[in-house]
Amino acid sequence: MKEILLAEKSGFCFGVKRAVDTALNYREKSNKDIYTLGQLIHNNDVVELLNSKGIHPIEINNIDSLKENDIIIIRSHGVSPKIIKMLEDKKLIIADATCPYVAHIHKKVKEYYNLGYGIVIVGDSSHPEVIGINGWCNDEAIVSKDGSNVDELPEKVCLVSQTTEKQENWEKVLKKVKEKCSEVVSFNTICNATDVRQKSAMELSKNVDTMVVIGGIHSSNTAKLYEICKGNCSNTIYVENAGEIPDEIIKNGKRIGITAGASTPDWIIKEAINKMSENKELEFNEQLAYMEQNDVQIAVGDMVKGTIISLNEKEAFVNIGYKTDAVIPLQEASRDDNASINDLFRVGDEVEAKVISLKNNDGYVVLSKVEIEREKAYDEIQQAFENNTTITVEIKEAVKGGIIGRFKGVRIFIPASHIELFHIENLADYIGKTMEVNIIEYKIQRRGSKIVGSRKAILTKEKLENEENAWNSLEKGQIVEGQVKRLTNFGAFVEVNGIDGLLHVSEISWGRVEKPQDILKVNDIVKVYILELDKENKKLSLSIKKLIENPWNNIENKYPVGNVVLGKVVRFADFGAFVELEPGVDGLVHISEISYKRINKPSEVLTLGEQVKAKIINVNKEEKKISLSIKETE
Structure with missing residues (x-):
């Protein structure tokens, strides 16, 4: 009687099944157009099945044909950051079905590349998984199958593997790299499911007279299964589905072994078993029962x-x-x-x-379900920590030194110094509020977790963006409105569009200003002229007097020589007294022109603030000088 034996581990691996499930789930929930970036898996039958459901493969060079909000599924092989950015820029809905094991490789490659390590990938340089991994180190990795091309390497190397690579190839390359480099960090990233599948096929192919390997013609892991089985059983064939199994195999095989690649669904395996069974009903049911029992293998944590x-x-x-x-x-x-x-x-x-x-x-x-939500929350928090992105937390309580927020049930501590850019008097005011935070510390330990959040970077970024926008809105020579924020002996600081500008005391008025406080008050709203604008050094110089006509314009017409004018004594010098005719225009009464009587100093006959009449005896516009005489009016 014919005996048909199925390898213990055959067919869909976790990552591939997850990708197919992702595609089908999106089909159930959405009426949008759905595309996969390349064939979702290396199996034509499955690709045709998906195509019949409106899930179509598309190559990267045809992405421009997609519309905004079309759904694009990233297959289990994963892609480079550049591809992800391209899809985001197209505003597509991205369904990332990258196998978690492959995503782990991406993370390691990025981490060690950024630390200055050269990256070596064990695998096929043309395989989409390897191309995707290489993208996480700026496409600078050395890809090697057997170590023959690793003669020139940097001193520090990080070594990873294609998930479907053979263990012997990993060991060859690892040995060669260790001989060449002073520092080697290696991560054997061959998927355990791949290793188990290969070992299962190895054992079965030693104990049968015929071996049937089922899988996509372009499937790398199926090709490796074929190589392994062919080495033990010369009568090994490689087929994509039951229809390709030759009749002579069915007729002549006595003890037939079957294995299948990671891209082969159960129904294709079952069709093959059914075709080769002599007593189809009996043989099919027995194998089906075997497969049903072994399809679902669960463990705590699954x-x-x-x-x-x-x-x-x-x-x-x-x-x-x-x-x-x-x-x-x-x-x-x-x-x-x-x-x-x-x-x-x-x-x-x-x-x-x-x-x-x-x-x-x-x-x-x-x-x-609670554990899923909690783990998803931890994953999201970890992603936010690693990628420096924000999450939104709800504040539940105030404690000593800060506040406690919750993100999907996970506790996050926010220190008081990281809540605002200023000192906070009452932390309890934040209870019940939501806020965006960055995760600045993330430690998960057996005895508990320590997760710390901060708003500082977010608020600082917002402040800098607002300042940048404000600087871009200002131009030299522009007239703007501002608010007096503080006063000093040398001038006033006026806030314009959120930026502090200096209004120097000399720019407040054409007249003499002893103290800015004599003219301005804090919170005054004033119109100012932008004198200078230095965006690079963040300096803004302002003026009020620039908005007022220069009083020395037409000075000769306003103050004709020989006329008597009324003015105010504003200051004394040994050689005379200065009389203000109008703000910004002072005239000098020489000591000899104050009185016909002999005096030693001006203050003997004049007082500050006194109104006096004086005759204009000379006007010099270029030197901004006016000579006056009080005694000529007596």
Whole structure:
């Protein structure tokens, strides 16, 4: 009798399944056009299936044909930051289905590249996963399959691998790099699922007379499975689906092994099993049962999806496709103490939850939605910390030295010195408010977490942006309105569009000003003229007197020689007294012109502030001098 054996680990890996599920979920929820950046997976049958559902592959050089708000799915291979930026600039809705294992490689490559390490990737230089990884180090990585091209390396190297690479290739390159470099940081990023799948195929191919490897013709991991199986079983074939399996294999094979690449869905594997079974009903059912039991392997910490099948007051029961059903207790369904199961779920609802126990007292798997929300919150906080982005928190309480905010249930401490750019008198005023913060400290430890937030950088950025906009709105020679903010002996500081400008005492009036306080008061609104504007050094010089006509214009017409004028004594000198005729115009009465009597100093006959008549005896416009005589009026 013919025997058909399926490798223990076959078909869709976690990352690929996640990508396909992402695409199908978007199809269910949206009527928008949906595209995948390149073929979502290396399997033509699956690509055709997605295409029939309106999910179409598109190459990067055709992105310009997409419209704003079209949905674009990034496949599990991942892409470079430049590609992401391009998609964002096009204002597309990005569904990032990058495999978490690949995203982890991106993070490591970026981190060590920024630390000055040269990057070496073990893998195929033309594989989309490798191209995407290389983008996270500015496309400067050395890609090597066997170490033959790593003769010239920098002193410090960070080594990573394509997730589907063979272990022996990793070891070859690692050995070569260690011989060449003084400092090597290595991360064996070959996916564990890939390794397990390859080992499973290795063992099975040693114990069969025929081996069938199923997968996309362009699938790298399937090609590696074929190489492994061919090395143990000469009668190994590589097919994309059941239709490509030759009749002679079906007729002549006695002990047939089957394995499948990470891009091969269950239904293609089942079709192949069905085609090769002598007693199709019997053989198919046996293999189907085997696959059903092994398709869902769960462990504490796994994320699972399922359907609500029944409810009671305290629990929701869920079919997760496992050998036993699961249950979500009320306390694991919501953080809200007033919530009820019937408010949260309906029979038939699709749910996603985290496994926190494989078996309770009643034999059910125990799931938690609260843990998913909490972990998602921690992930978002960590992303905000690593990428220096902001999150919005709700302030719950004031404590010594700061306030406590909550982000989706996670506690965040905000020190008092990081709440505003000024001192705060009452921290309790912030309770109940929401605010955007940066995460400046993020430490997760077994005994608890320490997460610290800050508004300083946000407020400083806003202030700088406002200042930049204000500077850009000002020009030399412009007349603007400002508010007097403070007074000093040398002038006044006037705020114009949020910028402090100096109004020097000499620019307040054409007349002599002893103290700015004599003319201006704090909070006065004044019109000023922009004398000088230095954006680079943030200096703004202002003037009021520039707005008033120069009193020396037409001075000879205003004060004809020989006429008598009334003025005020404003100051004394040994050689005479100065008389103000109008603000900005003083005349000098020489001591010899004060009186016919002999005097030693002007103050003997005159007092400051006294109104006196004087005859104009000379006007010099160029030197801004007017000579007066008091005695000529006697």
